[in-house]
Amino acid sequence: MANYLSIDVEDYFQVAAFEKVSPPGSWPQRELRVRENTDRILQMLDQAGVRATFFVLGWIAERCRELVETIAAEGHEVASHGYWHQRVGTRDRTLFRQDVVRSKHLLEDITGRPVLGYRAPSYSISPQTAWAFDELYRAGYGYDSSIFPVRHDLYGFRDFPRFASRLTRSREGVWSVSGDTEDADDGALLEIPITTLRYAERNIPIAGGGYFRLHPYAFTRWGLNHINRVERKPFVFYLHPWELDPEQPRIGGAGWKSHIRHYLNLGKTEGRFRRLLRDFTFTPMREALVL
Secondary structure, eight states: OEEEEEEEEOOGGGSGGGTTTSOGGGGGGSOOOHHHHHHHHHHHHHHHTOOOEEEEOHHHHHHOHHHHHHHHHTTOEEEEOOSSOOOGGGSOHHHHHHHHHHHHHHHHHHHSSOOOEEOOGGGOOOGGGTTHHHHHHHHTOSEEOOOOOSOOSSOOOTTSOSSOEEEEEETTSOEEEOSOOTTEEEEEEEEOOOOEEEETTEEEEOSBHHHHHHSOHHHHHHHHHHHHHTSOOOOEEEEOGGGGOTTSOOOOSSOHHHHHHHHTTGGGHHHHHHHHHHHSEEEOGGGGGGO
16 A cells, blocks of 8 residues: 655754744754755665655745755655744734745746645644635645644644545635535645544554654554554655754753654664665655545
């Protein structure tokens, strides 16, 4: 079964865990390490014969245009991670609209290809920010991969379906998982949520990022195999280039929780990721649009 591999192209100083101590105004003064780290991922994917989706931050794309060109030239999908890495709920609707339009146009200008997918910083579309679907649809996106159906202090849409669902917009402007579409207008998006493992009536994060670094690889492989073989569904896996960089500069002042989330087991990520590429089959997320 082909699963969906996604890389969120952002740098170590742009993560939500450090948003209070590393605001956008400080970014130009920090060491940029995303080029080399993303190149390492590209080399691993080339060796494994795997193509993926790269959700590229617009701020990074403006400074690393050649990196975006390389991603596209090597057959990977380029999708949008927005322009500024700021959670949806921390911004108003007008700023969000400007952000998703700006990043889409920028990436399309660099690659010469349509940008179909979007992922919000820190998976931050929630029940309180469902208006974001309106803006994504109007901006011309075909799918979104921003929902994480878990409970978390920074993100989460706990009761959303665990696997890809078609969202439709009613004439009253309400977005919902598609069922009876008799009352739907022309608005439609495919939502591809971050994959969770259903266990003991809970959704367990298992398919990437800090959870990939936290769980033993044997548990991750077992859970992902369960999703493929028992539930017979593809999973969405995600990774950040900075997670392969244990030598990255340390950022202080964010608190112990943020420190643990960001730096835990960075030295183990590359080895685990190479095993994952051997153990599972992957494809870019745009392939879900043909389902």
